[in-house]
Amino acid sequence: MRAAIAIAETNPRLRVAVVSKVYPMRSHTVSAEGGAAGVIAADDSLDEHAYDTISGGDWLCDQDAVDEFVKEAPQELLRLEHWGCPWSRTPEGRIAVRAFGGMQKKRTWFAADKTGFHMLHTLFQTSLKYTSVVRYDEWFVTKLLVDDGRVQGVVAIELMSGKIQPILAKAVILCTGGCGRVFPFTTNASIKTGDGMALAYAAGAPLKDMEFIQYHPTGLPFTGILITEAARAEGGWLLNKDGYRYLQDYNLGTPEPEPVLRSMELGPRDRLSQAFVKEVEKGRAIDGPYGAVVHLDLRHLGRQVIDAKIPFVRELCQKYQNIDPVKELIPVRPVIHYVMGGVHTDIDGATPLAGLYAAGEVACVSINGANRLGSNSLPELLVFGARAGRAAAEYASTQTDPNSSLLAQAEDERRRLERDFLHKTDGAERLATIRTEMQETMEQGAGIYRSGEGLTRAADRLRELQERFRNVAMQDSSRTFNTELTAVLELSFMLDVAESIVHCALRREESRGAHQRTDFTGRDDERFLAHSLNYRNSDGSSRVEYLPVTITRWLPGERVYGR
Amino acid sequence: MDDRITLRLARYRPEEEAEPTFEEYEVPCRKDWVVLDGLNYIKDQLDGTLSFRWSCRMGICGSCGMTVNGEPKLTCETFLTDYAPGPVRIEPLQNFPVIRDLIVEMTDFMQKLTTIKPWIVRDEERPLAEGEYRQTPDEMSEYMQYSMCINCMLCYAACPVYSLDPKFIGPAAIALAQRYNLDSRDEGSGERLDILSQHEGIWACTFVGECTEVCPKDVDPAGAIQRYKLDAALTSLKSFLLPWGAR
Amino acid sequence: MVKRTLTLEPLLWLLFSAGGVVAALVIPVLLLLFGLAFPLGWLSPPSHAHMLAVLGHPLSRVTIFVSCTLLLFHWAHRFRYTLYDGLQIKHLNELIVLLCYGGVLVGSIAAGYLVWQLP
Amino acid sequence: MSERPTYTPFHPRWYRPPVSTWWWLKRPSSRAFILRELSSIFVAWFVVFFLLLVAAVGRGEAAYQEFLRWATNPGSVLINLVSLLFVVFHAVTWFNLAPRAMVVHIRGKRVPGKLIAASNYGAWVVTSILVAWIILAGSR
Ligand SMILES: Cc1cc2nc3c(=O)[nH]c(=O)nc-3n(C[C@H](O)[C@H](O)[C@H](O)COP(=O)(O)OP(=O)(O)OC[C@H]3O[C@@H](n4cnc5c(N)ncnc54)[C@H](O)[C@@H]3O)c2cc1C
Ligand code: SF4
Numbered sequence A: 001m002r003a004a005i006a007i008a009e010t011n012p013r014l015r016v017a018v019v020s021k022v023y024p025m026r027s028h029t030v031s032a033e034g035g036a037a038g039v040i041a042a043d044d045s046l047d048e049h050a051y052d053t054i055s056g057g058d059w060l061c062d063q064d065a066v067d068e069f070v071k072e073a074p075q076e077l078l079r080l081e082h083w084g085c086p087w088s089r090t091p092e093g094r095i096a097v098r099a100f101g102g103m104q105k106k107r108t109w110f111a112a113d114k115t116g117f118h119m120l121h122t123l124f125q126t127s128l129k130y131t132s133v134v135r136y137d138e139w140f141v142t143k144l145l146v147d148d149g150r151v152q153g154v155v156a157i158e159l160m161s162g163k164i165q166p167i168l169a170k171a172v173i174l175c176t177g178g179c180g181r182v183f184p185f186t187t188n189a190s191i192k193t194g195d196g197m198a199l200a201y202a203a204g205a206p207l208k209d210m211e212f213i214q215y216h217p218t219g220l221p222f223t224g225i226l227i228t229e230a231a232r233a234e235g236g237w238l239l240n241k242d243g244y245r246y247l248q249d250y251n252l253g254t255p256e257p258e259p260v261l262r263s264m265e266l267g268p269r270d271r272l273s274q275a276f277v278k279e280v281e282k283g284r285a286i287d288g289p290y291g292a293v294v295h296l297d298l299r300h301l302g303r304q305v306i307d308a309k310i311p312f313v314r315e316l317c318q319k320y321q322n323i324d325p326v327k328e329l330i331p332v333r334p335v336i337h338y339v340m341g342g343v344h345t346d347i348d349g350a351t352p353l354a355g356l357y358a359a360g361e362v363a364c365v366s367i368n369g370a371n372r373l374g375s376n377s378l379p380e381l382l383v384f385g386a387r388a389g390r391a392a393a394e395y396a397s398t399q400t401d402p403n404s405s406l407l408a409q410a411e412d413e414r415r416r417l418e419r420d421f422l423h424k425t426d427g428a429e430r431l432a433t434i435r436t437e438m439q440e441t442m443e444q445g446a447g448i449y450r451s452g453e454g455l456t457r458a459a460d461r462l463r464e465l466q467e468r469f470r471n472v473a474m475q476d477s478s479r480t481f482n483t484e485l486t487a488v489l490e491l492s493f494m495l496d497v498a499e500s501i502v503h504c505a506l507r508r509e510e511s512r513g514a515h516q517r518t519d520f521t522g523r524d525d526e527r528f529l530a531h532s533l534n535y536r537n538s539d540g541s542s543r544v545e546y547l548p549v550t551i552t553r554w555l556p557g558e559r560v561y562g563r
Numbered sequence B: 001m002d003d004r005i006t007l008r009l010a011r012y013r014p015e016e017e018a019e020p021t022f023e024e025y026e027v028p029c030r031k032d033w034v035v036l037d038g039l040n041y042i043k044d045q046l047d048g049t050l051s052f053r054w055s056c057r058m059g060i061c062g063s064c065g066m067t068v069n070g071e072p073k074l075t076c077e078t079f080l081t082d083y084a085p086g087p088v089r090i091e092p093l094q095n096f097p098v099i100r101d102l103i104v105e106m107t108d109f110m111q112k113l114t115t116i117k118p119w120i121v122r123d124e125e126r127p128l129a130e131g132e133y134r135q136t137p138d139e140m141s142e143y144m145q146y147s148m149c150i151n152c153m154l155c156y157a158a159c160p161v162y163s164l165d166p167k168f169i170g171p172a173a174i175a176l177a178q179r180y181n182l183d184s185r186d187e188g189s190g191e192r193l194d195i196l197s198q199h200e201g202i203w204a205c206t207f208v209g210e211c212t213e214v215c216p217k218d219v220d221p222a223g224a225i226q227r228y229k230l231d232a233a234l235t236s237l238k239s240f241l242l243p244w245g246a247r
Numbered sequence C: 001m002v003k004r005t006l007t008l009e010p011l012l013w014l015l016f017s018a019g020g021v022v023a024a025l026v027i028p029v030l031l032l033l034f035g036l037a038f039p040l041g042w043l044s045p046p047s048h049a050h051m052l053a054v055l056g057h058p059l060s061r062v063t064i065f066v067s068c069t070l071l072l073f074h075w076a077h078r079f080r081y082t083l084y085d086g087l088q089i090k091h092l093n094e095l096i097v098l099l100c101y102g103g104v105l106v107g108s109i110a111a112g113y114l115v116w117q118l119p
Numbered sequence D: 001m002s003e004r005p006t007y008t009p010f011h012p013r014w015y016r017p018p019v020s021t022w023w024w025l026k027r028p029s030s031r032a033f034i035l036r037e038l039s040s041i042f043v044a045w046f047v048v049f050f051l052l053l054v055a056a057v058g059r060g061e062a063a064y065q066e067f068l069r070w071a072t073n074p075g076s077v078l079i080n081l082v083s084l085l086f087v088v089f090h091a092v093t094w095f096n097l098a099p100r101a102m103v104v105h106i107r108g109k110r111v112p113g114k115l116i117a118a119s120n121y122g123a124w125v126v127t128s129i130l131v132a133w134i135i136l137a138g139s140r
């Protein structure tokens, strides 16, 4: 959405098509709770934000990108304020900021604990103002059209009617979000199936740093609903079975009654999730009906703080877990939350493939490195969405109209979809079974801790699942809102993305940020201070290359928290 | 733990039938399963052709609204056990055309939403360099409630006026107009009033109050509309009495 | 500047609301007294002279006239929408409007005449 | 100018369920709504009844006594009883809903809805007592 507005503002004569498989205000950004980071407080500085981001990302961030990011983030957040976003305020009416995991200063802008919701609705509603933005709501993109070495449009299914149609364009920006759904237990919505990554990969653009998958330390068991980091920022504690704040055993500082920045519960997400696994191994977690959990304790905050600062947390607990955090402990466990990697782009959102841009979670500009800090993702969407929009607008203004040979390509794609899925009568594999097996494979092989052996096994299983996918059975041949068709396409995207994750993880023989190998426990800056780039070869196999990290000011150091 | 419950689902396959029919499925009824889990179980295990919308399954994206035993509900926060021993009747949202099975057509709302100008209208935009607009928490609380709308359409499904007259702009759109009207940063209330004071706008609402009843986010559209009526009536009274006055 | 479309709807709604307030505030007690308490002998009714004095006071005359008119507006507005919604007969709009607001007119004139002729 | 964002012009066969005339019987809350709307009829009846009273008073002692006698017939008592119930229902819903339409600020602070409703009820009691007192002052 941010990109679309940027284009409309840069060049009102360009026509913008916003294609989304759900109504835009249903996109997953709507779920983001905690907040968006941008330097505004008087005692804060851009350098500190940059440093936190880089060290949080275990020095895998491109520092030029981070610099640009921290500089533009407050601007973008402010622009959103001018568009009406209801940021929470101080009593004097200025923007209020809160603490967030891994940040040394309070710099996270928030709109109670529905930040993403308010941001998305503000963006969406503001975009209605621009007449040059044409929306294709509930259109599902199945393929990028590439001709002459540049991307010139997409093929999409209009879900309501089942029409399969090309949408030609001088430039395409992917903003399709993450791929949490390749794992069984995730905070991500059902729409986050890595479509954009798979589309770009299939079209020949490389995927970057796919092995870095973030677990969020506090998800509700079973549903995977996220309890925002803000709950800890406001002073929540993590307790094990003995009611002990176990994080103090993992080099994360000493317990204080008040929350201390970059310490204990406000440490970075990768460390907290890893501590959980160790705690389970020591047998100090609590057994629940859906596996081991620890407790999040908010009781000491009192009803007033909870209702004023994190009302949504209370609402979610009451609605989905039948628990009132004012009086009770909340069972939580780590849950797949975010993918740091994505389509490789430069600082303007451009991919190596001409005409293709990407922004948001689907992209990897590389500001998140090996571990994203909470509340950096929302401003990332804004900053790089806007940049990609501007860059794409400029590019598009210089291009000629898409050539007609693309129509033949689109026609092929339509035939493929009809032959392989819509009119398919044979096939024996159940769609849901393959999906479940893929998710289990990923959790076992590419979870919080990984090993070469486990990853190899996972890679084999995925290969096998790809084979079985060919034999999937289709029951629904209707054209009208065929959700089985979208589910099967999403599964095919997810299988590709899953393979990419496993391949990259297998190659990276070190432990860094969210990628922890039991067989290579240390960080290896000699060999792996580099981004992995996963390409698809013309024969369909995949190849991983490495690209050095851009380092401008901060040399890699040790990540220290709690001191 | 593994009790079972029967779901009676409205099915509509536009290519084959002229009217919806009902089909029954039996699904596990677990303590922490919501209606949506039941539907997904059917789609994954029993019948892949069943179509419905969902996404976040945490009550924030607004896509999973359906009619459960006659009441409009978000199915991701409606527990199966509350309906035990069943059967549970699940239909698409009322008052909308049905596209297929449990999916309704809602472009009507999307168009209405655009007409009420749900964005900040300023005579003069403030440059970014001048920083934020000041807005105290009290000023903010004026409109906050109305900004919580997730566009789930439950209120439209519940509103009798909308069912009788689809031209009625409807609760959520009016509440959103109010959200911007009451925002101290906005200067567009005059423009919006012209749209909303048409007959299909606020005056068509008879304050049934159902919309507020069913709203999962406590937006209170009924209150918003009432408030709007009062403001609008006074404004137009003023301009009636002093036609040459302001504007 | 945009010209404000002038409709009667806001005015009617204000009259309806005012009538609603009057209805809520005074009808219950009056009905209780004249409709039930006096006829059923719970209380003894006031003398004619007193009633004449109460009703004949210039202030009461105005109040009664205004109240009756507002009440009728309240009725007309609600009844009109009840007919629209309950019976789905919006297409008879003209007839309904005639019936409702005609009723208001007749009723107000009657009320005006009656308070006027009070000795 | 380019056209407004348009939606797909393609219309598959949609199904629009008909609305029954008796929709308001289906749900308890809509039944309550219809009852509230119907109270308006009784408001109208009250106006008629009250004007009859005024007319009777205007025509003199005899007519007034005649009116009082007429009011004791069971039909009129019944109508008045029903009317009373409806109007009280109207009053209660009206007062409860009022705070939603009226937002009152006193010194920049928003007055809580409960307080507004309470003051409405207060006003109700006061007017009722006042009216009753004026009328009953003359009863023997
Ligand atoms: C529960 C939760 C809480 C979070 N909290 C925070 C937080 O506090 N702070 C923070 O900074 N970050 C947070 N995040 C992360 C952040 O919300 C996400 O990274 C971000 O919203 C991703 O946005 P996006 O625009 O890239 O993608 P999305 O918002 O997911 O949008 C993707 C869009 O692409 C469309 N699309 C996808 N595939 C296709 C296709 N094949 N065809 C057509 N359209 C398609 C979708 O319909 C959708 O509109 C949170 C995430 C979650 C899950
Ligand atoms: S007002 Fe409430 S019921 Fe209506 S769409 Fe918004 S959230 Fe849903």
Ligand code: F3S
Pocket (backbone or CB within 6 Å): B158, B159, B160, B161, B162, B170, B171, B204, B205, B206, B207, B208, B209, B210, B211, B212, B221, B222, B225
């Ligand atoms: S239900 Fe409908 S009539 Fe008005 S109060 Fe709500 S919009």
Ligand code: FES
Pocket (backbone or CB within 6 Å): B054, B055, B056, B057, B058, B059, B060, B061, B062, B063, B064, B065, B074, B075, B076, B077
């Ligand atoms: S699935 Fe998002 S609101 Fe229910």
